[in-house]
Amino acid sequence: MIPPTIPDLIARASGHPFLGEHLAMGTGVHSEYAMAEFDGIQLGSAYEPIFDISVHSLAQSLSSGPECVDQFGDELGFQAVTQRLDGEPFDLFDPFDRIADDQELVALDRMSRALHAINFFGTQRHGLLFLRVHERLLKSVKYDHGRHFSSVLVSFGLNPSRVVIELPAAAVAHKTFLGYLTRSYQRYGFKVAGNLSNAGQILSVSDTARLDFIKMDAAVALRESMVKPLVGYASRLRIPLIFNRVVDGPQFDALQQYDVRFVQGPLFNAHYHDRAA
Template sequence: MIPPTISSLVARAADHPSLREHLSLDEREQVAFASFGDVRLQSAYQPIFDVSMSGMQTLWSSPEQADRFGDELGFQALTERVDGEGFDPFDTVTDDRELVALDRLARTLHAVNFFGAQRHGLLFLRVHERLLKSVKYDHGQHFSSVLVGFGLNPARVIIELPSAAVAHRTFLGYLANSYQRYGFKVAGNLPNAGHILSVSDMARLDFIKIDGGAVLRDAMAKPLIAYANRLGIPLIFDRVATEAQFDALAQFGARFVQGPLFEPRKAYALR
């Protein structure tokens, strides 16, 4: 089977009424972009590294060359304006239905640029709490149908749930089961280390994410890693910003890390 290209995926988007007027191809750069009102949006990707690879032992001495080391578990998709600034639709859109439409557009944009460029690994896509409340049932159904229609595999997409959802065990279980039923994997952001106790068979997550700096400040890295290992769920330390943080997490046995330390252009933001 011939892998899809970005241009072929953008062409397929013309068959979707909600996409055809918004998703386009930048002929010069050969990347997809999305138009939302007078704003032009593009995709950016932050790598998530597996620091258990031997090459990553030298990462602290040359973080700007992070893409040369180790293996990448996958990439976190970030939504930017074409000028490189972060774009937060929750600051600009008040209507929930419009917000859901924009979120679906952004997810499709990131999937097109990710799969069409034949990136390896997993694609992590964040979901905002407000969106979870706006869609009442069958979370993941619409996006799964779009991906399958494009010939793309939902199993390579990680839906990343916000900390507010993870804090409620019953709601977390419902969301995880719904997204997994439609072929996705699910990650949950922990508000703090103690909320790992919310993760159970009721909410069987595929990944757990937490702020690495906060964990180190609270001196919870070692017990958190141990508990995640007992659960058998991979733990990703997010927002790793300094070499000292990276060093400390590695010494405690952290395996997966991401954050501004690994972005040469320092474009990381809350996106």
């Protein structure tokens, strides 16, 4: 079966009652990618790589340096990031926070995830697609979390099992809610990652909330001397642990002392050029 291209997926989205109004092919330098228009702003996709640095030796990793990250790490996947196409700075969560109406928030969140999925799958990227979900959307949708997005992906001919729904730390902090969300998204074919705001939150993760991935801010974990305990606890849970927001070489070197496997952050983004517009 020939995988769908971005134009193919945009054509399929055109029949969707909401997505068809907001998604289209870009123009000019962005003409090869899908774009979304919301409240007069044109939005596009970028992708932050998540690297598996265990595939090569520590000595090679350190000698190569982060500027050669593509030579010593394999991509586990990519986290989608929303960008303004006019070049103005854009914080993913600010537009959501300015929206008072919950239904409008749900619409924007769903539109963004569909946009990123189209640009990701339509360019035949490999690995997993990590998609953030806003905390307020989790509260606005009362049940069957993941049902709508799964149906959209299936209608596009895409496989939900390659998508990782990334839950905010506020959801991870509530063990019962975390368990419900995780089971619901997994029931509709997705994988689920949970962000930790602090190392202690990992205690909320258990067999009742069987996450597929855990994510932790590298700077926070290093500052609190919690990298080794986190790696050990995640290993006992048998859940892959991703240290994100790695900003410089010293942080990267420090993480490697503790058998960290997955990393993500600005340090690697600056040297990773294969992005969607």
